[in-house]
Amino acid sequence: MLKEYLSSLDEQFVSQNQSEQEWLRSLKLEAFNTLREIGFPVSRKGNEKWKYTSVSPIVNNVFLLSKPKDINIDEIKKQAPWSDDWYNIVFVDGFINKNISNIPDSGISVSSLGLSENSIGELIDFSDDGFAALNSAFLSDGLIVSIEDSFDTSKVLNIIFYNSGTELEFNNPRLHITAEENSSSVIIESYVGGSNQNSLTNSVTEMELKSSAKITHYRLMSESNNTYNVGYGRVRLSDDTEFYSSSFFRGANIGRYDLNVLVDGERSHCDLKGLYVTSDEQHMDNFINIDHAKPNSSSNLFYKGIxxxxxxxxxxxxxxxxxxxxxxxxxxxxxxxxxxxxAEVDSKPALFIYADDVQCAHGATAGNIDEDSVFYMRSRGIDLEAASKLLIYGFADEIISFVEETELKNFIEQKFLESLPSYKFEF
Amino acid sequence: MQKQKVISRETGVEDQQYKWGFEFDIESDLAPKGLNKDIVKFISNKKNEPQWMLDWRLKAFELWEKEGVSSSPNWANVDFPEINFQDIVYYAAPKSQDDAPKSLDEVDPELIEAFDKLGIPLEEQKKLSGVAVDAVLDSVSVATTYQDMLKEAGVIFCPISEAVQKYPELVKKYLGSVVPYSDNFYATLNSAVFSDGSFVYVPPGVRCPIELMTYFRINEVDSGQFERTLIIADEGSYVSYLEGCTAPMRKTHQLHAAVVELVALKDAEIKYSTLQNWYPGDKEGNGGVYNFVTKRGAARGENSKISWTQVETGSAITWKYPSVILQGDNSTGEFYSVALVNNFQQADTGTKMIHVGKNTKSTIIAKGISAGKAQNTYRGQVSILPNAHNAKNFTQCDSLLIGDECGAHTVPYIEVRNPSAEMGHEATTSKVNDDQLFYLQQRGIDLEEANYMIINGFCRGIFKELPFEFAMEASQLLRVSLEGTVG
Known part of the structure; x- marks a missing residue:
């Protein structure tokens, strides 16, 4: 099957636009050769990175490269977080749609991929990651953002990757964000859409924080139950930076988010929060890594799942x-x-520590709400159903309460919690 | 097959800390280096084994050969050059075994003396510690003490090679039932070439009157040790089993690949304690034992309990995950561990708790201490399967780092498939607290002693799970292993 897949990709690769710039062509070729060599992580024996996720369902489909499409703005507003006060940039099936995007004119420079070499790919290592290699081999469009310190911090940069759900198409969005020195910004990166057909969104995001920069980043994955969504994120922090990232997962048949934050500066702080709400036959795999390479920094990683x-x-x-x-x-x-x-949860929160003067701790729990909490509520006249709902909300709120943007918070509460199947804690 | 007289040699390695590094001058019987079908047959023949045993060994050997070295586990956080499995002696036995001693009086006096030197009392009249000992030198059991008392209680405690002859039905029924020969690369190797080990059977309703102990010693050069232990606690019985081990200091690495299987039936309890003190190699990381061990217990019956306690201070590399499969309803699994690594030692150790039955409980407490340039990894898995209603697990792993060139790592795997599960894991890593050190030093305790006191306190919770004499020894071992790590 994999062989068939690769030969189909082979044909598609050759038939790509040949008029691209030299640097882009050679990057794509290198990535494609890597992909051909390493393939996709199908085998799981001894594969710690993909130990609990089978990618066979993805690889058993032969996907075709997506084409640019048009979209009605109302459809986007229905499915993605939106405020007219924000800078909204919309991608449809991996291609930027300038008609409905509202690109800021100061404090930030935005370019579509074909235009600039920039430092794209600097943080990416696709030598051992088939999906990241696939993204690079089929780069068709992307967004390169450079945030200056004059950027209006009250504005939110809302980047939407909409998947039209066209049967058996795959798209490879690329986002590259550079936060210049002393800049501060709020960025929402959301993956929405899908249909009842199989499709694949295979994204790569790079974020570079120069010294004293701050990014508040939200990542939403809320697609239909038939899409596959594989995300690969790489972040580098310099001195005195702050990186706050919250990721929310509600949908996709198989979702995967591979995030690696390299703390390459002193006195920096990295805060990663996540909430995954899975139902039906969904599968969500969060592979979240923090790499402390410089002294005096701190990190906080806090994920919750329902x-x-x-x-x-x-x-x-x-x-x-x-x-x-x-x-x-x-x-x-x-x-x-x-x-x-x-339902099943597989958690592997690991610590690898090579420095002695550190304080590190980790914890993991799995199970049900504790019986006493339910009893407490019921003894105060709250019925079982309401008590259960309240407790589930409370569990999720620990993550959601960190969202400061009202529109986004409302969107998450509505999308995430109200769609939960009703549940009663019974003991 | 060759026989040779072993002449006492100087190991030529100066190491004050490892006082068990001498070697005995005992005649032994060796198989030639390397592994093939003939060696497996040779071992089986030496033991005068029945055909079914040989067939089992050969099945394991064929699988081992087919799977090849490439199937050896590579996920552990340890680093070592590829082992040449054809450069190992798979069978070494004290020669006096050929005419097996009927009682302790007939045992080679040199052997008794040798074990005395190790502090292992083989002479019953001494009744030093009230522990029945099965001493295993290189690959062969040399003596088992307190046979009379055990016989009276109905407890079988003998070398596994003897059990194959005397109790074939028990061995056939349970051998490989917890760790099948196809389990993993090293377990397969062990199944093909295991030469001895202990066999324990505690009949229904019997509380084993004394502690059982096996003492393992690798003596020969180039020999590996592949022992196999099988312990069966029948309904309502109780047994406490200890194992200890040492090896001479050698400049080359030696392989130790053991398999331990425990079976606890209804209402039975097995307590298994290990004091692992194989030669860890010298300060430059030369020599030392590769300790690649598969240990697993099946808590098969209702209300059964299996408890592992280990103090790991030795070995160049430790790769070991004593596990419990909690099959019976209300069964309990425990794992208490102290793993201390110093100099160039590497340890990747932990446990697996597989919850199958209802109301099963497991507790994991692991303490890791790293010093020098050593790497210490806790790797543990807790699985709660769909039918394990109301399963509970508590896991705590704490690591201490001494010096800035060592590493401490924690890799838990948590797999939960039942909503009624209560599963909690917590871990911390830090160095020895400066305030505590300051407090002790301020009261006139020197730095090294203060350090030892704090670390001893850090491990106390585990030591108290050990039988008394062992706890004292463990505490001493800790002191010796920590020498020179501060200041």
């Missing part, structure tokens, strides 16, 4: 503290609430 139906959630997180990274402070935790007999 699982129902026959869904499966995977959390693989690694905090690596290198030898030079003395005085690192790091906390990591993954908590799961399982609401059905057939």
């Amino acid at each position: 699982l129902s139906g026959k869904s499966k959630a995977v959390f693989g997180g690694t905090v690596l503290v290198r030898k030079e990274a003395q005085k690192t402070f790091s906390v990591q935790s993954d908590k799961n609430l399982i609401l059905s007999d057939q």
